[in-house]
Amino acid sequence: MNDDQYYMKLALDLAASAKGKTNPNPVVGAVIVKDGVIAGTGIHRKAGEPHAEVHAFKMAGEYAEGATLYVTLEPCSHYGKTPPCANLVRESGVRRVVVATQDPNPEVAGRGISIIKDAGIEVEVGVLEKEAQRLNERFIHNMLTDRPFVISKYAMTLDGKLATHTGHSKWITGEDSRHSVHLLRDEVDAILVGIGTVLADDPSLTTRLPEGGGKNPIRIILDSELRVPLDAKVVQVSDAKTLIVTQENAPADKMDLLREKGIEFIFVPKNETGLNLKALMEELYKKGITDVLLEGGSEVNASFLREGLIDKYLIYIAPKLLGGRNSLTPYTGMNVDTMDEAMDVSFSGVETFGEDIRITAYPK
Numbered sequence: 001m002n003d004d005q006y007y008m009k010l011a012l013d014l015a016a017s018a019k020g021k022t023n024p025n026p027v028v029g030a031v032i033v034k035d036g037v038i039a040g041t042g043i044h045r046k047a048g049e050p051h052a053e054v055h056a057f058k059m060a061g062e063y064a065e066g067a068t069l070y071v072t073l074e075p076c077s078h079y080g081k082t083p084p085c086a087n088l089v090r091e092s093g094v095r096r097v098v099v100a101t102q103d104p105n106p107e108v109a110g111r112g113i114s115i116i117k118d119a120g121i122e123v124e125v126g127v128l129e130k131e132a133q134r135l136n137e138r139f140i141h142n143m144l145t146d147r148p149f150v151i152s153k154y155a156m157t158l159d160g161k162l163a164t165h166t167g168h169s170k171w172i173t174g175e176d177s178r179h180s181v182h183l184l185r186d187e188v189d190a191i192l193v194g195i196g197t198v199l200a201d202d203p204s205l206t207t208r209l210p211e212g213g214g215k216n217p218i219r220i221i222l223d224s225e226l227r228v229p230l231d232a233k234v235v236q237v238s239d240a241k242t243l244i245v246t247q248e249n250a251p252a253d254k255m256d257l258l259r260e261k262g263i264e265f266i267f268v269p270k271n272e273t274g275l276n277l278k279a280l281m282e283e284l285y286k287k288g289i290t291d292v293l294l295e296g297g298s299e300v301n302a303s304f305l306r307e308g309l310i311d312k313y314l315i316y317i318a319p320k321l322l323g324g325r326n327s328l329t330p331y332t333g334m335n336v337d338t339m340d341e342a343m344d345v346s347f348s349g350v351e352t353f354g355e356d357i358r359i360t361a362y363p364k
């Protein structure tokens with residue numbers, strides 16, 4: 001690893017410490033190095049607050065003169081909630097700027113780099129670019145599609161079952177896995193399940209971290225016939241906000257009852273295969289939802305898979321075997337006739353949580 005990679009790795013680790021806290025903004029880390037000594041570091045902590053570069057320059061002070069700036073995302077060039085970092089960099093006195101990856105935000109998209117280059121400052125782009133893009137996969141997806149980043153997460157036994165044939169599923173995975181799921185919930189804007197899971201598990205879908213803290217994502221329930229029980233845990237909005245996705249012609253009196261309990265509704269037209277999920281995703285993004293943790297169940301998983309709306313897979317596998325002719329599998333209802341119609345993914349990593357493993361995969 002050369003010096004540039006060393007300092008960029010540090011900037012990436014700094015950025016990653018704010019993962020899930022800066023939505024809808026990306027996470028960004030900045031490191032200023034002068035004569036081989038780190039003179040300033042900065043991270044973007046929250047949308048609307050100063051950017052990473054601002055913190056780093058404040059800390060570096062006059063050491064910025066003749067220094068090198070390492071930043072995990074191209075310095076911004078627009079007036080969002082904060083002034084453009086590219087101007088700050090131009091006036092800072094730095095001699096060299098190393099950028100991990102360009103900012104795909106159409107407001108920036110290379111303009112930040114040009115402003116800095118035009119000022120005669122040496123700029124290098126692409127150091128640890130893959131790592132930087134993976135870290136901001138959610139933000140990059142938002143900028144390229146104007147849709148939330150959808151993570152399909154489920155827990156299954158070694159023989160691929162979500163529950164026994166009686167529907168019993170508590171628990172498939174152990175404490176460590178379930179804790180990591182709550183860490184995921186803390187990071188995402190919304191969690192989405194189908195009415196089937198609500199009826200089967202009566203889940204709370206809240207974030208419960210033993211260390212406390214953590215925020216509750218917005219709970220989105222796909223319920224086109226409005227079958228949700230009035231006493232379901234997800235209807236208790238004191239815990240977390242709940243959005244029910246249903247049809248305009250769902251029973252009005254039940255909708256009124258639920259509205260009185262603080263439930264909000266999104267109406268999405270039904271097409272031949274069910275609710276129009278692409279339209280739903282676009283609508284959710286307009287409401288500021290930048291990522292969705294899809295927690296099933298098997299029918300909803302299958303419909304998102306069929307629509308090509310899954311952007312990342314987090315699959316927990318427990319060292320258990322259930323068998324069962326009718327036991328639920330992760331994408332029930334998604335059926336193809338021959339292997340060449342299979343949906344391909346690429347495995348990107350395997351981690352262990354207690355006795356379980358978690359596979360991370362991406363659509364091909």
Ligand SMILES: Nc1c(/N=C/[C@H](O)[C@H](O)[C@H](O)COP(=O)(O)O)[nH]c(=O)[nH]c1=O
Pocket residue numbers: 154155169170171172173174177178181197201202203204205206295296297316
């Ligand atoms: N059954 C299992 C899971 N089950 C996930 C269910 O779909 C549902 O999200 C849970 O019941 C959520 O409950 P609550 O929100 O915590 O009250 N998920 C897991 O990671 N492991 C399992 O063993």
Ligand SMILES: Nc1c(N[C@@H]2O[C@H](COP(=O)(O)O)[C@@H](O)[C@H]2O)[nH]c(=O)[nH]c1=O
Pocket residue numbers: 024025026027028029043044047048049050051052053073074075076079080081082083085103105108
């Ligand atoms: N967080 C971040 C950047 N984020 C960029 O700026 C946009 C948000 O601008 P604003 O609304 O002013 O916060 C965001 O969409 C992304 O393009 N840029 C940077 O130079 N450094 C940072 O630390």
Ligand SMILES: [Zn+2]
Pocket residue numbers: 051052053075076077083084085086
């Ligand atoms: Zn900026």
